[in-house]
Amino acid sequence: MAEQTKKSFLEKAAESQVWKSIFRGGGVPRNRRQRMMSVLNSVFLHLHPVRLPKHAVKLKFTWCMGGLSFFIFLILTISGILLMFYYRPTIEYAYTDIIDLAEQVPFGIMRELHRWGAHAMVITVWLHMFRVFMTGSYKPPREFNWTVGVILLLLTLMLSFTGYLLPWDQLAIWAITVGSNMARAAPFLGHEGPGASLLAIGDINFITMASDARFALIGGRFMGEAALLRFYVLHCIGLPFIIMIFMSIHFWRVRKDGGISTPV
Amino acid sequence: MDSFKEIVNYISNPTILFTTVVLVFPFIFPPSDWFEKWHRRLGLHHLWGTKFIVIAMLGMVAFFMYGLGDYNFQKIVLKPDNVPISGLIFLVAFFTWLAMNQAYKNDERLNAGEKPNEYFEAPNDKVLVWPDLVYVELISLIIASAFLLVWSIGLPAPIEEPANPTESPNPAKAPWYFLGLQEMLVYFDPWMAGVVIPSLILVGLMAIPYIDRNPENSGFFSYNRRRLAISVFMFGWLVLWLMLIIVGTFLRGPNWNIFGPFEYWDIHKLEALTNINVSEIIYIKWLNKGLPDSIIIREIWGISILLGYFLILPPLLAKTFLKDMYARLGSVRYSVFIVLILIAITLPIKMYLRWMFNLKYIIAIPEYFFNF
Amino acid sequence: MLEGKKTATKPPVRKAPAALGETVKDNEVSRRSFFSWLSLGWIGFVASTGGFFTMMLRFFFPNVLFEPVQTFRAGYPDDYIIGEVDTKWKDKYGVWIIRNREGIYALSTVCTHLGCTPNWLASARKFKCPCHGSGFKSTGINFEGPAPRPLERYRIVLADDGEIIVDKTQKYQQEKGQWSDPEAFLRV
Numbered sequence: 066m067a068e069q070t071k072k073s074f075l076e077k078a079a080e081s082q083v084w085k086s087i088f089r090g091g092g093v094p095r096n097r098r099q100r101m102m103s104v105l106n107s108v109f110l111h112l113h114p115v116r117l118p119k120h121a122v123k124l125k126f127t128w129c130m131g132g133l134s135f136f137i138f139l140i141l142t143i144s145g146i147l148l149m150f151y152y153r154p155t156i157e158y159a160y161t162d163i164i165d166l167a168e169q170v171p172f173g174i175m176r177e178l179h180r181w182g183a184h185a186m187v188i189t190v191w192l193h194m195f196r197v198f199m200t201g202s203y204k205p206p207r208e209f210n211w212t213v214g215v216i217l218l219l220l221t222l223m224l225s226f227t228g229y230l231l232p233w234d235q236l237a238i239w240a241i242t243v244g245s246n247m248a249r250a251a252p253f254l255g256h257e258g259p260g261a262s263l264l265a266i267g268d269i270n271f272i273t274m275a276s277d278a279r280f281a282l283i284g285g286r287f288m289g290e291a292a293l294l295r296f297y298v299l300h301c302i303g304l305p306f307i308i309m310i311f312m313s314i315h316f317w318r319v320r321k322d323g324g325i326s327t328p329v
Numbered sequence: 330m331d332s333f334k335e336i337v338n339y340i341s342n343p344t345i346l347f348t349t350v351v352l353v354f355p356f357i358f359p360p361s362d363w364f365e366k367w368h369r370r371l372g373l374h375h376l377w378g379t380k381f382i383v384i385a386m387l388g389m390v391a392f393f394m395y396g397l398g399d400y401n402f403q404k405i406v407l408k409p410d411n412v413p414i415s416g417l418i419f420l421v422a423f424f425t426w427l428a429m430n431q432a433y434k435n436d437e438r439l440n441a442g443e444k445p446n447e448y449f450e451a452p453n454d455k456v457l458v459w460p461d462l463v464y465v466e467l468i469s470l471i472i473a474s475a476f477l478l479v480w481s482i483g484l485p486a487p488i489e490e491p492a493n494p495t496e497s498p499n500p501a502k503a504p505w506y507f508l509g510l511q512e513m514l515v516y517f518d519p520w521m522a523g524v525v526i527p528s529l530i531l532v533g534l535m536a537i538p539y540i541d542r543n544p545e546n547s548g549f550f551s552y553n554r555r556r557l558a559i560s561v562f563m564f565g566w567l568v569l570w571l572m573l574i575i576v577g578t579f580l581r582g583p584n585w586n587i588f589g590p591f592e593y594w595d596i597h598k599l600e601a602l603t604n605i606n607v608s609e610i611i612y613i614k615w616l617n618k619g620l621p622d623s624i625i626i627r628e629i630w631g632i633s634i635l636l637g638y639f640l641i642l643p644p645l646l647a648k649t650f651l652k653d654m655y656a657r658l659g660s661v662r663y664s665v666f667i668v669l670i671l672i673a674i675t676l677p678i679k680m681y682l683r684w685m686f687n688l689k690y691i692i693a694i695p696e697y698f699f700n701f
Numbered sequence: 702m703l704e705g706k707k708t709a710t711k712p713p714v715r716k717a718p719a720a721l722g723e724t725v726k727d728n729e730v731s732r733r734s735f736f737s738w739l740s741l742g743w744i745g746f747v748a749s750t751g752g753f754f755t756m757m758l759r760f761f762f763p764n765v766l767f768e769p770v771q772t773f774r775a776g777y778p779d780d781y782i783i784g785e786v787d788t789k790w791k792d793k794y795g796v797w798i799i800r801n802r803e804g805i806y807a808l809s810t811v812c813t814h815l816g817c818t819p820n821w822l823a824s825a826r827k828f829k830c831p832c833h834g835s836g837f838k839s840t841g842i843n844f845e846g847p848a849p850r851p852l853e854r855y856r857i858v859l860a861d862d863g864e865i866i867v868d869k870t871q872k873y874q875q876e877k878g879q880w881s882d883p884e885a886f887l888r889v
Binding site: 239 | 758761766768832
Binding site: 094097100101103104110113114115116117118119120121122124125126128129132133136137140156160163164167174176177178180181182184185187188192195196198199200201202203204205207208209211212215218219222225226229232233234235236237238239240242243244246247248249250251252255257258259260261262287288289326327328329 | 545
């Protein structure tokens with residue numbers, strides 16, 4: 066009995082059936098074996114190996130930028146879902162809904178969290194790539210994972226870019242006008258790009274203002290309702306879906322290629 | 330103090346700023362023995378010492394504090410969407426220093442025949458993820474969340490007038506991370522600056538591990554043994570990407586004119602921008618006659634310049650300056666590498682041609698939307 | 702032959718060797734034909750998948766657009782002063798109407814660089830684009846900045862009652878020599 070009273074509340078809780086059924090590996094991780102099991106048996110933690118080289122836990126070496134990018138992505142997902150409860154992607158309501166989000170909705174910093182988080186994620190992704198380059202971590206066997214990383218960079222920028230239109234203010238519409246007009250000049254695929262006029266039979270042009278890359282992007286010949294809806298869907302569903310797939314590949318390969326890179 | 334502002338405004342002009350940076354760059358990140366020698370002789374390796382970063386950070390903070398006293402500077406720097414870029418300047422400066430500082434320390438160790446700082450004796454030097462890593466992660470997450478929360482409470486997200494498709498704001502800017510591309514749009518046609526170059530940046534980034542693939546010197550910070558790779562990467566990332574973003578954000582004002590950071594954004598600032606094409610220089614200026622009717626004859630000069638640049642220059646370099654590299658990489662890797670590099674270099678080349686000769690296009694065939 | 706070796710190592714549970722030889726022959730024929738069927742199947746699979754994705758791509762190009770009317774009536778020729786740029790239709794229809802000594806033409810307000818809307822600076826007598834600094838003369842000819850070609854002109858004709866009709870679905874580009882088209886320029 067004397068032994069039992071010494072046990073803390075946490076330890077007692079850890080012996081209960083409920084705790085054991087949720088957290089495998091048994092008890093509060095105290096000894097080496099339990100600590101290893103707590104990593105191995107957690108669906109989230111087993112993203113990591115059980116043991117790491119010493120320098121892999123030093124912020125001076127890792128900068129933690131990859132982890133922060135993922136964390137900010139999660140913040141953006143959650144705040145984005147919350148924003149979707151109030152925002153309607155139509156020309157009539159989009160702008161006023163954004164105003165309401167700041168002025169009428171309780172805890173009115175959700176849009177700030179989303180916007181500044183988006184800026185921060187672009188920066189952390191860049192710095193992560195910079196660190197990976199400077200430590201030569203893209204070298205074999207990690208070549209392909211670097212490539213996946215470049216795709217993730219592109220998707221991050223695309224996500225940020227599509228979100229830029231949604232407030233439907235002057236800043237948004239002109240940034241996207243300029244951006245999407247570049248698609249108009251894409252070689253062969255844009256109606257003002259080099260080579261587009263070659264894709265024609267006689268007088269019939271296949272690449273016109275109503276059938277080129279820009280048209281597919283904004284869903285019309287002019288920036289309007291269709292563009293807003295397309296960017297909304299891409300921003301909220303399409304691109305997050307794709308980036309999740311590539312992130313899974315990225316993380317899985319980090320593990321399979323031996324975790325963080327180490328000197329040979 | 331006004332003279333200080335004037336000097337800053339003056340050197341902010343891209344012609345001066347860019348030229349200075351391009352000239353100084355190889356001495357700071359030396360790509361070869363010769364530059365390395367001068368890098369040491371000029372004492373530039375002290376840039377990566379601990380003392381320097383303290384001085385540099387304090388200097389930058391002092392500059393920003395001083396600048397915020399100026400109305401024009403304050404207006405552009407405190408614009409909500411520009412705040413991340415001010416942060417970016419500090420972050421990039423710090424992390425570049427951090428990387429180079431560790432790299433130089435490792436270089437010294439390697440030169441002395443020791444192992445790099447990150448070397449570990451498997452399995453004795455390994456640590457457990459729980460608790461060593463998860464704690465670091467937890468603390469990073471808490472700090473990041475706190476930082477984001479404070480930022481969100483302190484700075485409202487920008488919202489401007491409702492969208493009006495017939496009234497462009499002046500200046501109309503892309504999101505800040507694309508301002509480097511928008512800066513290129515001044516010198517290139519949209520199909521190059523908006524489509525081809527961004528695609529090639531991505532392809533070039535993806536190609537890095539397939540061109541530089543010696544697995545040695547990986548897994549730790551180092552400079553000397555990878556100096557060409559790092560020097561080229563740093564030029565692309567710091568000069569051609571980040572510097573153009575900073576120029577596009579802080580220095581481009583109404584009508585896309587250049588304004589110094591302390592200069593008033595005068596909508597009526599006039600700049601002569603009458604630009605001419607290569608064909609016009611040759612036929613009208615030199616030969617004193619009109620442009621020929623045939624597109625081919627008109628543009629043959631520009632086409633031959635470009636063909637020479639992309640088809641004759643690479644084998645020429647492979648035979649002379651880049652002989653070693655050609656032997657090391659083999660023909661396929663060498664060709665991919667050199668074409669990507671040559672395309673990247675067209676940007677500074679076109680910038681200088683514009684500044685010196687008002688040159689607009691080397692090849693100008695607006696009939697088929699093909700301008701280069 | 703391989704089959705034969707295999708059967709040799711196996712316990713003789715199967716049929717007599719003579720019959721086995723026959724089945725081997727049959728097998729080879731059927732295997733060959735099987736492969737051709739297989740390749741046909743693969744071709745079919747790839748083709749139908751490709752077709753499906755083409756259709757998915759086509760999905761992004763709607764057949765009907767809900768966009769504003771592209772043709773409008775712009776008053777009578779006498780409403781416009783010779784030598785001036787009229788900006789009254791800019792906000793609603795994105796058109797400048799300009800009258801010179803010979804006639805009237807309708808300029809698009811879309812910059813040929815990246816589609817911003819330039820402003821008419823009456824004092825400098827030029828269109829100046831705020832996005833990247835392109836400049837156009839009142840004729841629409843580009844003379845400064847990055848714009849690669851002149852502004853486009855729209856079809857402009859007189860209705861039966863003498864009113865001007867501007868049709869934005871028909872564009873005329875100078876570099877293609879289309880400005881000499883009789884409907885690109887209304888002589889008055």
